[in-house]
Structure formats: structure tokens, C-alpha cells
Amino acid sequence: MTDMEKDRNLKYTVITGNTVTVCGRVLEHEHTGSVMLTEIYRTHAGDWPKFFKMDTLSKVGYLASELLLKELGGCRLEAEEYTSARAIVLFGTTASLCADRNYQETIQDSDNYYPSPALFVYTLPNIVTGEIAIRNHYRGETSFYVLDGFDAGSMAFHLQRAFCDEQTESVLAGWVDSTGNDDFSCFFTLLYREDVQDLERLETELKGIMDNLNDIELWKR
Amino acid sequence: MATVIQCIADNVVSPVGRTSVENYTNVKAGCSGLARYEEMDRVSSPFMLSRIDRHLMDELCTGLGIPDGKYTFFEKMLLTSSIQAVRKSGIDPSSDRVLFIISTTKGNVSLLDRDVKGFPQERVLLGRSAGMVTGYFGNPNAPIVVCNACISGVCAQIEAMRALQSGRYDYAVVIGADEQSPFIISGFLSFKALTDTPCRPFDKDRTGLNLGECAATVVLKAYDGPACGWVLEGGAIRNDANHISGPSRTGEGSYLALMEVLRKCGGTQGLAFINVHGTATAYNDEMESIALYRAGLIDVPVTGLKGYYGHTMGAAGIMESILSMYAVQDGTVLATRGYSTQGVTYPVNVSPDNRPAYGNRFIKLLSGFGGCNAALSYAYYNI
Numbered sequence: 001m002t003d004m005e006k007d008r009n010l011k012y013t014v015i016t017g018n019t020v021t022v023c024g025r026v027l028e029h030e031h032t033g034s035v036m037l038t039e040i041y042r043t044h045a046g047d048w049p050k051f052f053k054m055d056t057l058s059k060v061g062y063l064a065s066e067l068l069l070k071e072l073g074g075c076r077l078e079a080e081e082y083t084s085a086r087a088i089v090l091f092g093t094t095a096s097l098c099a100d101r102n103y104q105e106t107i108q109d110s111d112n113y114y115p116s117p118a119l120f121v122y123t124l125p126n127i128v129t130g131e132i133a134i135r136n137h138y139r140g141e142t143s144f145y146v147l148d149g150f151d152a153g154s155m156a157f158h159l160q161r162a163f164c165d166e167q168t169e170s171v172l173a174g175w176v177d178s179t180g181n182d183d184f185s186c187f188f189t190l191l192y193r194e195d196v197q198d199l200e201r202l203e204t205e206l207k208g209i210m211d212n213l214n215d216i217e218l219w220k221r
Numbered sequence: 222m223a224t225v226i227q228c229i230a231d232n233v234v235s236p237v238g239r240t241s242v243e244n245y246t247n248v249k250a251g252c253s254g255l256a257r258y259e260e261m262d263r264v265s266s267p268f269m270l271s272r273i274d275r276h277l278m279d280e281l282c283t284g285l286g287i288p289d290g291k292y293t294f295f296e297k298m299l300l301t302s303s304i305q306a307v308r309k310s311g312i313d314p315s316s317d318r319v320l321f322i323i324s325t326t327k328g329n330v331s332l333l334d335r336d337v338k339g340f341p342q343e344r345v346l347l348g349r350s351a352g353m354v355t356g357y358f359g360n361p362n363a364p365i366v367v368c369n370a371c372i373s374g375v376c377a378q379i380e381a382m383r384a385l386q387s388g389r390y391d392y393a394v395v396i397g398a399d400e401q402s403p404f405i406i407s408g409f410l411s412f413k414a415l416t417d418t419p420c421r422p423f424d425k426d427r428t429g430l431n432l433g434e435c436a437a438t439v440v441l442k443a444y445d446g447p448a449c450g451w452v453l454e455g456g457a458i459r460n461d462a463n464h465i466s467g468p469s470r471t472g473e474g475s476y477l478a479l480m481e482v483l484r485k486c487g488g489t490q491g492l493a494f495i496n497v498h499g500t501a502t503a504y505n506d507e508m509e510s511i512a513l514y515r516a517g518l519i520d521v522p523v524t525g526l527k528g529y530y531g532h533t534m535g536a537a538g539i540m541e542s543i544l545s546m547y548a549v550q551d552g553t554v555l556a557t558r559g560y561s562t563q564g565v566t567y568p569v570n571v572s573p574d575n576r577p578a579y580g581n582r583f584i585k586l587l588s589g590f591g592g593c594n595a596a597l598s599y600a601y602y603n604i
Contacts, residue, residue, distance in 0.1 A: 120408035130591030146366035148348025162381035
């Protein structure tokens, strides 16, 4: 291993209910929760009106991916050229729970019964992967996995396995949870084949990112 | 020598039968689990559903020694199917060389209904249900839940294959299930995707899909040696990148998934049939015909099972793979129940009757919300 490889640092974005960081840089904002997401969208990623119809999980995932891809520059184009070359593989614990609760409210009472397809579709957690794929014209693999709590070991293993698809050259990888319209936590990173060769190292890196995410949450409280 | 991924045991629990053999025999004889319901709780429009009888499920649980009161209906579905498959396989499910993978779209979502009582709300988390299953078997590994809408069952098998190829595990138990609660039924009704008559895949008069309940399990084994028995050859997952709730007009994702499977698994040689998604919605079946045409597969016999089971969501990819294995070994392309007159732009090779099958392989194709599509290929080697 060369010194340069040793020094490699995964670049990542973090979004929590009150903080947004892009590759370690904190983005300024006035609001928190769902209003903060709209604010960040308008300031940093405001060219995709579909954003406004998304549920919280998709908004968070969409913003995290946009901020990361913009920061990394040419990555978006590279994937457009090779449509099956970039996969989107996301993990979480609460999956679509927030959208599930919102939808359940629309069918809970006979007197106030108004199920809507626009809400129902987001009760599938993989919709966030679809939203990102549409935005970037990624036609590679899209997957959403649910784990019982954050588990860097499992996440690293299954991310490495995503590269078993020979067409996959890079994976937009993330952890995303949302328990309410104002409660969410998420990180996104971009992995290439060489990033997943050493599983132990990837696990340490993912754990480090999650520790950083938790630190941010504590610090802001 | 490459690692071979072999299916060593399977099970299907559904209204059509409690074992794979029972399911296959009944489907071949034309039996369907679909029935019409006028309402369910607050859902007041009529719909068709293939529903597992709750008393029969309890009887099955008692017979298998599953303790009463501890598991939700969804978890009972997972357990009744996986216990039968694991016993058949003879593996030790408590070994750290065994990985459990669960395929579901909505799991215990019915617990969110304030009228449903008896279980803590946190069991709505899919990881908790998966933990109940590994807990039952005493398996020490963190289970993973694949939640990719309607393609989950194919994705779960692909993920199992990849995990086994890593050498970390010797066996993977892949279980798929979904309970059809008012949550899901009202949602599909709101999409106007359901029909209140038996669904008619690929038919010119098709009017929508039916939902269904099913639990299905495959036990996969990794070994180094010559291919033998049912071998999972490969699979691919691709996105349309087009729309979150409508299939691509060009069948892009399904086409790309099929092309990758053909590339990886030796083209169409020995391909007996393609078991399609065939939900009987106007858009899905049209999209699949376009994808098959573009992939050069329009002349290959196709067969769809939704007329027997409805759309069983998390179970679909697994149950439909299992039925396809039995059909190939039986030399049969199963009849597509509900089909009578060609109703797609590129005519597919589909039939309302059972037909002879020629070949030792099949492809299973699925697509789902979020623009996702998946295909896999199994082959039988009689050595």
C-alpha cells in the first residue's frame, strides 16, 4: 500500500435535524428540521422542483446525494456516460416509518378517510433510491437494506458485495433514517471498487463517519 | 473452480398449499387462492385477494411447535415457511456459517393501526421482525432485510448469492413474506391499480392487479465443485431512472437487467421459459413485453403466476422462483391463469394452458415502484 492510499479519506455529507456538513464543512442555515431541508435545497441544490413532493426520507437522501455529488465535481457526468456503472445502495433502521405513520393517519378513521397515492408511494423506503436515480440518470443497481440498528460491519460487508455486479464501478452509499418530519439522520459517501477491498478498513471508516454524525448531534444539543 | 450456489431446500406457504409440492401440484391443476372481498375494516370498495386463512395458519404453527402469542401474523408467515425449509435442508440454523436474509415490503406495518393491539409498536421496525426469526433459530449473525418494493424477493436471492461467494457463509436462508392489511390494500386502491375481478395478465381486457399473501423460503448452499441440482447462476438489479411509480415506456431497467443476466449466464441456451412479473396492470405488462422484445426474448415462452396467487410482494420473487424450479423439472410451462387474448404491443409467447417445457433453465423477472427491476437465472444440472 502506498502512502497516498493510506492517507485516503472517504468524503462524505452528513444531514441531521439541525446540521448539514459537506466533506467536513458546516453549511450555514437559519432553521431546523423540515424547514432547514427546504432552506438548504433553495440555497445549495435548488434546480429540481420534484424535491417539494418528496417525503422526508427522500428529501434527506436527495439533498445528501446532491451536496456530495456537487462537491465531488465531475462524478455525476462520469456515471451518465456509463448508465449501469453507478449503483445506489442505502441502509437504515427505521426505513419508511415516518411516511408509514403519515399514511396511516389518512386511513385511521372512517370519518376522515382519504388514502392518497402521493403519500402511499413513499411508504416504500427504496423510493429514495429511485428519486436519486432519476435525478442523475443512474440506471445501475438500486437497493435499500434494513438493519436492526447501525452496524458498520454489516454495512461494509454488503457494500463490498454490491461490487459483485461486474458493471458496477462505483456505489453511492448511505445510511438514512427518519422517525418524524423534523427528525432524521443521514450520511452519504461515494465508493469505488478499490475502497471496498479492505473490509476492516471500510468498517472503521463507516464507523468513524457515524461517530462523527453522533458527535454533531450531541454538540448541537 | 468457481463457487457454486445451489438451492438445497425450499418451501411455499400460501392459500394454495403449505409445501412447495402442494403449491406446484395445485397450481398445475389450475387452483387459485383468489377470492372476492366486499370490504375489509375501513376499506369499503370491493377487491380480490388471495388470503391465508388465519385458523389454518394457527394450526400450521401448532403443528410446527411455534409458541402461541409471541409472534405477529407476519412473523408466523416467515417462521412457518422457513422452519419447514430449514428442516428439509438438514442444516444447523444456529451456526455462524448461516446467514438469514428477509425479503418484505411492509412487514409488520399493520401494527401502526391504533385498533391493532397486543404487540409493541417497535416491532414495526423490519429489523426487529428479522431478529425474531434469527432468535427463533438461535442464529448469531445480524440478519439483513431487503426492502426494494416488489423486486425484493429476487434482490434477496442475488444478495444471498453474493454473500455466499464471499466465503464468509456456507448457507443462506432467504425468506420472503408480506401480510395484506388494509394499509396496503387501501394504498393500491388509491392508485386505482386493483381490480375486483380475477386478474388477466397480458390480456387485452386486463383491468388491474390482485394482491395476495404468501411466505416462501429457499435455502442456498455454497460449495466448490461441479454444478449439480438447482444452481443460482446470477442476477442483476437495474433502475429505469424514469418515474417512481410508473414503469418505463421503453422497459429500460428490465431490459438492462435481462441483458446482464443473459451476458452472465450463457444467453438463451437451455432457457425453458421466463417467469415474468405479469401483474395484469396496463402499464406493467406492456413494459415487460417491450423489455422482452428489446432483449431478443420475445419468442421464449413466458408464464405468470399472479392469477393463482395475486401479487405477493416480498414473497413474489422467491415463491415464483420455487414454482419455476418445479415446473422446469416437470417439463412444464405453467398456464398463465386469466390470460386469453394477446393484449400487448409486442406479442409475448404466453398461454392459458400448461405447455411442455424444453430446457434446464429459467429466468425470473420482476419490476417495482421506485423504478427498480431485477432478473435472475437458475439452471438444473442432473448429475
